[in-house]
Amino acid sequence: MEWLNYLVRYSDQFWSGTVLTLKLVGVGLAAGFALGLVAALLRVYGGKALHWIAIGYIELFRGTPLLVQLFLVYFGLPDMGITLDRMTAAYITLALNSGAYQAEYLRGAIQSIGSGQMMAARAIGMTRLQAIRHIILPQALRMVIPAWSNEPISLIKASAVAYLIAVPDLMNQAKIIAGRLYDPIGVYFAVALIYLVIVFILTWLLGLLERKTAIPGMEMEAQRTH
Amino acid sequence: MDNPILNIVEVAKIYAGNEVLKSISLQVKEGDTVVLIGPSGTGKSTLLRCINLLTRIDRGHIYLDGNEITAPGVNENHVRQNIGMVFQDFLLFNHLNALDNVMTAPIRVKKMSAKEAREKAMYELERVGLKDKAGNYPGQLSGGQKQRVAIARALAMDPRIMLFDEPTSALDPELIGEVLEVMRKLALEGMTMVCVTHEMGFARQVATNIVFMEKGLIVEQGSPDKMFNHPEYPRTREFLWKITELYGNEKEAGKGA
Numbered sequence: 001m002e003w004l005n006y007l008v009r010y011s012d013q014f015w016s017g018t019v020l021t022l023k024l025v026g027v028g029l030a031a032g033f034a035l036g037l038v039a040a041l042l043r044v045y046g047g048k049a050l051h052w053i054a055i056g057y058i059e060l061f062r063g064t065p066l067l068v069q070l071f072l073v074y075f076g077l078p079d080m081g082i083t084l085d086r087m088t089a090a091y092i093t094l095a096l097n098s099g100a101y102q103a104e105y106l107r108g109a110i111q112s113i114g115s116g117q118m119m120a121a122r123a124i125g126m127t128r129l130q131a132i133r134h135i136i137l138p139q140a141l142r143m144v145i146p147a148w149s150n151e152p153i154s155l156i157k158a159s160a161v162a163y164l165i166a167v168p169d170l171m172n173q174a175k176i177i178a179g180r181l182y183d184p185i186g187v188y189f190a191v192a193l194i195y196l197v198i199v200f201i202l203t204w205l206l207g208l209l210e211r212k213t214a215i216p217g218m219e220m221e222a223q224r225t226h
Numbered sequence: 227m228d229n230p231i232l233n234i235v236e237v238a239k240i241y242a243g244n245e246v247l248k249s250i251s252l253q254v255k256e257g258d259t260v261v262l263i264g265p266s267g268t269g270k271s272t273l274l275r276c277i278n279l280l281t282r283i284d285r286g287h288i289y290l291d292g293n294e295i296t297a298p299g300v301n302e303n304h305v306r307q308n309i310g311m312v313f314q315d316f317l318l319f320n321h322l323n324a325l326d327n328v329m330t331a332p333i334r335v336k337k338m339s340a341k342e343a344r345e346k347a348m349y350e351l352e353r354v355g356l357k358d359k360a361g362n363y364p365g366q367l368s369g370g371q372k373q374r375v376a377i378a379r380a381l382a383m384d385p386r387i388m389l390f391d392e393p394t395s396a397l398d399p400e401l402i403g404e405v406l407e408v409m410r411k412l413a414l415e416g417m418t419m420v421c422v423t424h425e426m427g428f429a430r431q432v433a434t435n436i437v438f439m440e441k442g443l444i445v446e447q448g449s450p451d452k453m454f455n456h457p458e459y460p461r462t463r464e465f466l467w468k469i470t471e472l473y474g475n476e477k478e479a480g481k482g483a
Contacts, residue, residue, distance in 0.1 A: 116317045117317060124307075216364045
């Protein structure tokens, strides 16, 4: 269990790596949410052209490896005259990739609300946009939480690919320390533990969010499905 | 007063080649309670949806207070503010409590202040007998209570006319009475109403006009006395007899009164 000591000895490096990983995940998740929400709404409510544009985006980014996307953004775009620093490239790639997955979670939730709620909102004189904003989304965003909770968790782990373009995230710090100590197994055990702790904390927070936003009178349903 | 609030002129609706409404003409005067009856699949619900523009008509015209609401360029959101609709399956907004369900349209659509909207909503909830349930969410209300909140939600917009689409069909029998009672009260207060319902006791007691529809056409219409006691067409007599057997008669109606 010598490797546990690494966490203390190299706490500065692990800490800075952890902070950077959390930054990647935070930005990727937030920007991905905005993208995903737009894509989901366009897919459900957009006209034909917008519907297909949304599907094109979603399928493109779900259908190709994250690593390939990252390399194309970081190494490919400069050929087209767009040079991004490695952090920006990582942020953009994670956001685009996560947005595609989040779009599908959100679409499922929006569609599960059913057309009746839209009809009732229109019947009292709301516009389509008002109905989406005040009636459909408040319900869909609550309903999406259990399924959507997969996304931050999977993004934390997926963000490790950023190390391959030399972003100094948690994985990258681990690689450096492992090289210095000639003990890759021990160091990667240590880093796995950090990822695990982050995911545990996040899972707990997401559960809290789910309970906080539950609609009174609907908890029974939520519990039954647990 | 002689000008109808609602004037439906030769309205037709076609779904995928199937003429759900063939040619419907109907006038509803201020304070009338019109009850639409007929076999299922006859287009009664479709007609209600055409009236508040949730479904677009294929032929004909609909006038509300003399203005054609089916004319091109009419703002449908504006029209719907004047037409209250109550659905078979309530369709309350599940994430809002009873009060917010009733308040939301006055605030979002009429741009009423929150305070004013709250007062209006409490008044409407009281009207349907649910003032004490204002803080309850739909998941904490019985079916009958949900439907009464849905009625209050529609009333909060001060509609010119209320449409009821089988408002008691999804309810347990013991909860039907409370909803019919609210509707009866509304009718007595002079609200103009068009109801699709199988509740013959309600129709007999409250309707000013019963309209029998079949296969996308109006077969016959008239006062409850005429329709129940001496209808012109054998088909009307047959249908009313059957449905009264099924859904009860005055005895049933007395329960709600």
